[in-house]
Amino acid sequence: MMRKIFRIAxxxxxxxxxxxxxxxxxxxxxxxxxxxxxxxxxxxxxxxVIRNGTDTITVNNExxxxxxxxxxxxxALAVTDYLRRNNRSLDSLITIGNEExxxxxxxxxxxxxxxxxxxxxxxxxxxxYTLQLSDNNACDILFHRLVSPQETDRYIRSLGVTDFSIxxxxxxxxxxxxxxxxxxxxxxxxxxxFEIFLNRLPADGYRAFVxxxxxxxxxxxxxxxxxxxxxxxxxxxxxxxxxRNPRGQIIGINDAxxxxxxxxxxxxxxxxxxxSEETPEATAxxxxxxxxxxxxxxxxxxxQNETK
Numbered sequence: 001m002m003r004k005i006f007r008i009a010x011x012x013x014x015x016x017x018x019x020x021x022x023x024x025x026x027x028x029x030x031x032x033x034x035x036x037x038x039x040x041x042x043x044x045x046x047x048x049v050i051r052n053g054t055d056t057i058t059v060n061n062e063x064x065x066x067x068x069x070x071x072x073x074x075x076a077l078a079v080t081d082y083l084r085r086n087n088r089s090l091d092s093l094i095t096i097g098n099e100e101x102x103x104x105x106x107x108x109x110x111x112x113x114x115x116x117x118x119x120x121x122x123x124x125x126x127x128x129y130t131l132q133l134s135d136n137n138a139c140d141i142l143f144h145r146l147v148s149p150q151e152t153d154r155y156i157r158s159l160g161v162t163d164f165s166i167x168x169x170x171x172x173x174x175x176x177x178x179x180x181x182x183x184x185x186x187x188x189x190x191x192x193x194f195e196i197f198l199n200r201l202p203a204d205g206y207r208a209f210v211x212x213x214x215x216x217x218x219x220x221x222x223x224x225x226x227x228x229x230x231x232x233x234x235x236x237x238x239x240x241x242x243x244r245n246p247r248g249q250i251i252g253i254n255d256a257x258x259x260x261x262x263x264x265x266x267x268x269x270x271x272x273x274x275x276s277e278e279t280p281e282a283t284a285x286x287x288x289x290x291x292x293x294x295x296x297x298x299x300x301x302x303x304q305n306e307t308k
Contacts, residue, residue, distance in 0.1 A: 030057065030293070030294070030297045031057060031059055033293050033297075034047050034059045034290055034293060034294075035059055035060075037286060037289045037290055037293065038059065038060065038286070038290075040286075041273075041276070041278050041282065041283070041286055042276065042277035042278055043249075043250075043273050043274065043275060043276035043277065043278055043283060043286065044060065044063060044065075044273070044274040044275055044276075045059070045060060045271070045272070045273050045274075045286060045290075046058075046059065046060040046061055046063055046065050046186065046187040046270075046271070046272045046274070047059040047060065047061075047187055047269075047270070047271050047272075047290055048061060048186070048187035048188040048190065048191040048192075048268075048269070048270045049191065049267055049268070049269050049294055050191050050192070050195055050267060050268045050269075051265070051266075051267040051298060052265065052266060052267070053195055053198075053199060053266075056188070056191075058187060058188050059187075060187075061186050061187050061188050062186075063186070063274070064181070064184040064185070064186065065184060065185060065186070065187065065252060065254065065272035065273075065274045066180045066181050066183060066184055066240075066242060066251050066252040066272075066274060067164075067166075067183050067184060067185050067190075067240055067252070067254065067272075068180065068183075068240025068241055068242045068251070068252045068253075068254055069130075069134040069136075069139075069219075069238065069239060069240040069241065070185070070190065070238050070239065070240040070254050070255075070256050070272075071152075071166050071183050071185075071240070072130045072131060072134065072139055072238060073131070073193070073194075073214070073238040073256070074152055074156050074164075074166060074193065075130065075139065075142060075143070075147070075152050075166075076127055076130065076131055076210050076213075077155070077156065077159075077193075077197065077201070077210070078147045078151065078152040078155040078156065079123065079127065079142055079146050079147055080127075080206035080207070080209070080210060081155055082146050082147050083123065083206060084202070084204070084206055088123075089123075090122060090123050090124035090127075090205070090206065090209055091122045091123070091124060092122060092123050093120045093121065093122055094120065094121060094122075094123065094126065094141065094145055095118055095119070095120045096113075096118060096119050096120070096121060096141055097117070097118055098113075098114070098116060098117050098118065100137065100140075100141055100144075101113065101114060101137050102136070102137055102140075102171060102174075104174070105136040105137065105170065105171070105174055106134065106135070106136050107135050107136055107137040107138070108129065108133050108135055109121075109126075109129045109135045109137050109138050110137050123142075123146070124209060126138045126141060126142055127142070127209070127210070127213060128213055130142065131210070131213040131214060131217065131238060132213055132216055132217055132218050132219075133218055133219065134219045134238075134239060134240075134241075136170035136171075136174070137170075139169070139170050140169045140170050140171050143169050144169075149166045149167055149168060149169060149183075150166075150167070152166050153165065153166040153167065156193065159193070159196050159200070160192075160196070161189050161192055161193050161196070162189070163185065163186040163188065163189040164184060164185035164186070164189045164190070165182060165183065165184050165185075166183050167179075167182045167183060168180075168182050168183050177243060177245055177246075177251065178245075180242055180243075180251045180252065181251070185270075185272070187256075187270040187271070187272055188270070190256045190270035190272075191256065191268040191269060191270040192268075194256065194257060194258050194268040194270075195268050197210070197211075197258075198211075198258060198266075198268070211236055214236030214237060214238060214257060214258075215234060215235070215236040217236070217237055217238065217239065217257075219239045219241075220237070220239030220241070220255050220284070220287075222281070222284045222285070222288060223237075223239060223253075223255040223271070223284050223287040223288055223291065224237050224255040224256075224257060224259075224269065224271065224287060224288070224291040225237065225255075225291075226288040226291070226292075227288055227291050227292035227295055228259065228291065228295060231261075231262075231295070232261075232262040233259050233260060233261050233262065233295070234259070234260040235257060235258070235259050235260075236257050236258050237255055237256060237257025237258070238255070238256060238257060239254065239255045240252055240253070240254040240255075241253055241254075241280075245275070247275075248277070249275040249276055249277050250273075250275070250276040250277075250278070250280065250283055251274070251275065252272065252273065252274055252275075253273045253276060253280065253283040253284060253287070254270075254271065254272045254273065254287075255270075255271055255287050255291075256268075256269065256270035256271070256272075257269065257270075259295070261298065261299075261302070263302060265298060265302050267294070267298060269291065269294060271286070271287045271290050271291070273286055273287065
């Protein structure tokens with residue numbers, strides 16, 4: 001349900017001030033546009049946008065949305081924190097046995113190395129597989145070797161984010177689809193985590209690597225990325241895609257990340273689509289339509305500010 005009440009107080013969260021966008025007719029129109037898009041499809045849609053680290057808007061933020069592979073961003077932050085604390089390089093090698101490359105899951109890593117008894121890959125390579133390609137085997141190898149789902153959950157909570165949960169590996173979710181709902185987030189929690197990533201984490205090689213890998217994400221080009229493709233904007237994002245549940249609904253199709261416009265304006269955005277009865281293409285289009293609506297709104301208010 002669209003929020004009709006706008007709070008005036010500044011929200012202090014994790015050292016970041018989030019100022020709810022003023023209740024102007026224009027801003028109400030933005031919420032109404034997003035809600036209108038959501039209402040056109042048979043799915044539950046949640047959205048959060050934070051502009052320039054201060055103004056924030058949410059639509060249907062009260063629900064828990066299964067993250068699917070969006071949690072691989074959370075994992076990457078936990079992995080790089082582990083490396084940072086233990087003075088280990090992204091070039092650190094992990095030896096992988098063929099039995100760790102599960103056959104019945106999405107895994108470009110397995111497709112490339114399935115014939116090998118063992119293969120040694122750097123942490124950077126495994127993170128590239130998880131963030132760029134959303135590889136499930138690479139994800140679980142990092143969970144088993146470096147930081148578990150529970151350790152990842154604790155680390156993200158230490159940053160001040162609370163409205164989420166990470167409990168399951170990719171293999172556990174594959175074995176029982178109901179487990180997909182146990183790795184959940186609110187849209188605002190996801191958008192806030194990207195704000196923390198951009199503004200609070202150390203500006204070192206670990207963060208630079210994760211940022212660049214998000215910018216070169218190769219999945220979900222039909223979601224947040226599509227309306228921004230030829231605008232000159234920089235977008236770093238992580239997608240998530242689920243199977244259909246026993247009711248025939250797509251458990252989750254998601255995208256979350258950050259956008260930097262050519263004029264320096266930036267925003268973080270998270271769009272989660274839960275229990276969709278639409279086709280995968282139509283569900284992805286929901287995210288693309290919301291992305292375009294937000295982009296046009298940011299462009300409009302930027303132009304208005306420049307002409308004042």
